[in-house]
Amino acid sequence: MPEGHTLHRLAKLHHQRFAGGMVRVSSPQGRFAEGAALVDGRVLVRAEAWGKHLLHHYDSGLTVHVHLGLYGTFTETSGPLGDPVGQVRMRIAGAGRGGEQLYGTDLRGPTACEVLHEPEVAALTARLGPDPLRRNADPTAAWDRIRRSSRSVGALLMDQKVLAGVGNVYRAEVLFRHGISPQRPGRELSVAEWDELWADLVELMRVGVRQGKIVVVRREHDHGAPSYVEGKPRTYVYRRAGDPCRLCGSTVLHSVLDGRNLFWCPTCQPG
Known part of the structure; x- marks a missing residue:
């Protein structure tokens, strides 16, 4: 199972690539279709990690929560995305704040991929102990x-x-x-x-x-x-x-x- 540094690294990359711009979110596999529709076409405000949890925060107040578990992986791409390969739970495409370069990421095999409201995010993070990689950790x-x-x-x-x-x-x-x-x-x-x-x-x-x-x-x-x-x-x-x-x-x-x-x-x- 990926450890915390992997999730923080992913959060940093996704924030750099997508934050500040409108993103297209889909679920080629179909298992996240309803959740993807809720955030598709919205602006990704920021990406962050809490322990082994990845959080994508959108301008609508909704958050996509991902826990990779034992088998989850992201595949990062630059440029136009091709046809999905394998069971892609969530696909994100966007150019971020700059808009010059198109980026994409495909998520496969996570334990969790879900849309949360703000109180649910607060409840999730409240259950977690301090994360050594977060600056305000106690x-x-x-x-x-x-x-x-x-x-x-x-x-x-x-x-x-x-x-x-x-x-x-x-x-x-x-x-x-x-x-x-x-x-x-x-x-x-x-x-x-x-x-x-x-x-x-x-x-x-x-x-x-x-x-x-x-x-x-x-x-x-x-x-x-x-x-x-x-x-x-x-x-x-x-x-x-x-x-x-x-x-x-x-x-x-x-x-x-x-x-x-x-x-x-x-x-x-x-x-």
Whole structure:
């Protein structure tokens, strides 16, 4: 599932390309036909991301909400759009405020693609924890929940009601970078440890937005074992179960927590 940096990157691109101009919205597949008709021909005011949710705000006060889930993808194009390929849930075409260049995007396979009214948008964002990539994010809101919880830190970091936008890769890697066992109860985390985790997540995820990929291995450790799959990020522990730790050589362990794969080094992350 795409992590928060991917959605923020998409929001930035869609805002740059479409915001300020009238857009044509359709649903070649047909499953979003009624929703598309509500915003077709309207001006896209802005695009933004909250955690793993993408929001397109229109001048009518309506918002298109997209959650990519496991299989959702956007395909971006420049110039006139050709015939739709595959099951395109939503197609957007427009030239933005400038009007010189036509752009398009096709959405396939999302978990959610729906039109929301303002109170529904407010309810959606109210359910989410602070997003490290949003400038007004308040990390104390997440800390207040973590410090009182008996749930593991590994579970809490993946709970979008606690922290929005963090996925399995960032969860595994930030805990390794700070030597924290994913099984440690949240209430045993110190405020100093939380402050360091938050600051690191902010920086790592901003790098992800800028570069369009996850970068988590420090330069001095970026040698030896290759990425877990060709074309994927180099990691300390994520998807490296059974391999030696990049730092200490211990075997990286794996388990399943709340239905998601969990990876950690028992020596570098004791407890």
